[in-house]
Amino acid sequence: MAELEKKTRFMKALMELRELVMSGALEPGQRLSEVAVSQQLGISRTPLREAMARLVEEGFLERIPTGGCRVRQVTVADVVDSIEVRGTIEGMAVRLAAERGAAPGALRVCHDLVDRIDEALGASEAETDFEAYADLNAAFHEALGALAGSETVRREHARVSQLPLAGPSAFLQGQIAVPEIRRSLFVAQRQHRALIEAIEAREGTRAEALAREHARLARANLDYLMQRDPDEAGAVPGLAMVSAG
Secondary structure (H helix, E strand, O other): OHHHHHHHHHHHHHHHHHHHHHHOOOOOOOEOOHHHHHHHHOOOHHHHHHHHHHHHHHOOEEEOOOOOEEEOOEEHHHHHHHHHHHHHHHHHHHHHHHHHOOOHHHHHHHHHHHHHHHHHHOOOHHHOOHHHHHHHHHHHHHHHHHOOOOHHHHHHHHHHHOOOOOOOOOOOOOOOOOHHHHHHHHHHHHHHHHHHHHHHOOOHHHHHHHHHHHHHHHHHHHHHHHOOOHHHHOOOOOHHHEEOO
């Protein structure tokens, strides 16, 4: 019970601190005061320190040579590189799944998620359930990362997906009214189905190429959002911490 309570306190600290950074409430370059943040979040300093250490690993914070942490200044180039790394690892995951043969149960999970994404998309852009799509899309990509049956690949895929704005649904939140983003969902769904078909056909090279191309949709969405009105783009969690430099 004590261990469960400890984990719960850590997760609360992690989620709330990450939200402060992604929302821009803690600005890039700002040094974190453990006392002030612990009081603001209503948590003790021990789980806060653990959460800060995790966010350093995830690229949201950085260590200061003199001690403590500050919010990391994330550039567009950082996000682009993170998306490319995710695409590379995801490509390896689906290639290995195709070459080794994915477990039937795992493939059924992917098929079910793709079918549910179809339902979320609806027959037209006007009928799309944006929130459901974002959740199902994230679940589908998590399933892809595990499809090769390799714990190493699954773990690294999960880790890189936690980097700032590297996740597969990172640019979907808050953008329900943007036609270009909505249209990209239908392109992405066609790629989802093509990926599963390539894996089932044991076409590893094709599956890998599709996965890497699929990740570049996120890059296109990033480029589009960075050119929009800051108030509109600011609806995307985490975009407030990204600079063009």
